[in-house]
Amino acid sequence: MKIGIVGCGGRMGRMNLATIAASEHCVIGGGSDQPGSPVIGQDLGLLSGADPVGIKAGDDPVELFAAVDAVIDFTTPAATKRHAELAAQAEVVYVAGTTGLDAESQAMIEKAAVQTVVIQAANMSLGVNLLELITEQVARALDADYDIDVLEMHHRHKVDAPSGTALMLGKAAARGRGVALEDVACKTRDGQVGARPRGEIGFATLRGGDVAGEHSVIFAAEGEQIVLTHKATSREVFSKGAVKAALWGRGKPAGLYSMRDVLGF
Structure with missing residues (x-):
């Protein structure tokens, strides 16, 4: 071929x-x-x-x-x-x-x-696509008492934020919850933003160095956190x-x- x-x-x-x-x-x-x-x-x-x-x-x-x-x-x-x-x-x-x-x-x-x-695909790696699948399943299993945030880091040259992969993971979490991501997403927090709304899916973006790609989906509730992470080293x-x-x-x-x-x- x-x-x-x-x-x-x-x-x-x-x-x-x-x-x-x-x-x-x-x-x-x-x-x-x-x-x-x-x-x-x-x-x-x-x-x-x-x-x-x-x-x-x-x-x-x-x-x-x-x-x-x-x-x-x-x-x-x-x-x-x-x-x-x-x-x-x-x-x-x-x-x-x-x-x-x-x-x-x-x-x-x-x-x-x-x-x-x-x-x-926003990300072609096997691991990230598994992470997407697992994220949707975990979001479906947990109710909105668990806050969801997607944290990502890439090299300093990346021009879009949040990354396409981060948005892909956010959409997976939203599907698991049965909601549209655009209705619950929070992509920036700055200043006196007040208490976090129930059911919000947040994003945090880091840029620096030569990082190929790191993504974590965090499910945080009173008393515990579940963190799903994928790191691409190449x-x-x-x-x-x-x-x-x-x-x-x-x-x-x-x-x-x-x-x-x-x-x-």
Whole structure:
């Protein structure tokens, strides 16, 4: 299977290339980055830290989508909107891992899924998707006497907050409670905010250093706390999940899938 990478010069882009290069089930099919990027013209194998593959990074995603069987996207909301459209036109498997999407970008992903296989997840790791499942079950088992907070930390370069994974976990907790997250979420607390409302789901965001990703869901009541935690020590867990998703999507009917589908949860 030929897999292409948009944003191939970024941290996740390079990691995705390395994961593909190390796999027995797929090959690097191409890569693109924004015009003017210093990686344009570089061999994608060398960019991944492996041997040359004879394919150079380009700046035209249209050419990339036309040349591969699947594309993995960890770029920006604006770029993802365009990439989803190209995926639909080329009818390739599209793995969307970009977070912080606005309504317009999300709508384009859902539109693309009418024509091709789209696998979308805020986090591609096995552990985080297990954490999402467990969070929903625990929230269902406990009543609103247990306050819920989602604490997350990422490297200093991450641009969206709370993280897509934190929001994914908050939505899981809300589903368990039978409520809509937007009705109970509290994403900031500053100043004299008063006592915490019953049933609120809070978020706390930390940024610093080179942290790949840490998430905890805290259920706190009088006399006890339950803390569910996942720590990613390398971005490799995300790229392994993305490549697994791309391979899984081959031959599937068009539709919008999640990592729960890929992992069989």
